[in-house]
Amino acid sequence: MPASPKPFFIDRDGQRLALLQLGQGPEVVLLHGFPDTAWGFLPVMRHLADAGYRATAVFLRGYAPSSLAPDDDYRLDALAADVLGVIDALDAPRAAVVGHDWGAVAAYATAQRAPERIDALVTAAVPHLRRFLAALGSRQLWRSRYMLRFQLPGAPARFARGDALERLVTEWSPGWAFTPEDLAPVRESLREPARARALLRYYRQLPDQLAHAPTRRRLLAPVPVPATVVSGAQDGCIGAENFRGQEPLFPAGLQLERMADAGHFMHCERPEAFARIVMAALARASI
16 A cells, blocks of 8 residues: 655645645546545545556645635635646646545536546535535525534634534534544644634635626536536535436536445545545546
């Protein structure tokens, strides 16, 4: 099994991004979500490396040891530009992209912006943004109440202290027996007030993006790349009903996968099973 990699860095447009990398072969870029880091993908990366892929996981802007966004920009257009910058830094014309949570939304935005650079998508825990917004019934609004809390003054400091992180992870993945070591990389970011603020800026900047008509049209457009979308049956953050009826939003093809014994953080809970789903998607795309 490959040893744990050390982070290395790329610089683009004033943003320093930290990356982890394992293996050699076709490029697979992995994008973590909230509250997580690139380290959460390490077990999946090991399986991909063993199978003959080069797996590169990105610490999204604001998450240590990547830098804070120099312009305080945590919008999806900026995240998509970061992903394309990573693919450029790998000296690769194209790559497959795997994204979880915010990483999934960033993956959709990247594929909408530059489908010619993306061979295939595997996204986890978040459906297409148009489908998610269309399914916002009372149950999902209750699950998503944290988004409203994150808009309130003082939210970063409240989330950073006490056991708020642990309570959220338990609510979202009730079957995951995580350890303090599993959450330590996120804790490292939350200890710095500027980084705690950055992590919540992803949520705080989303309403303005959806209110801006050209940006909203771009983010709600179909994704013209073959996609596999994975949901967890025990997910306490986004309900299974949100993942149905997405086929028209993926005109290049959609494969839905449901992990019966996993919650929101399925790549951490069952990394081998998740890696098998990823590798099956890559095989379907002849990667």
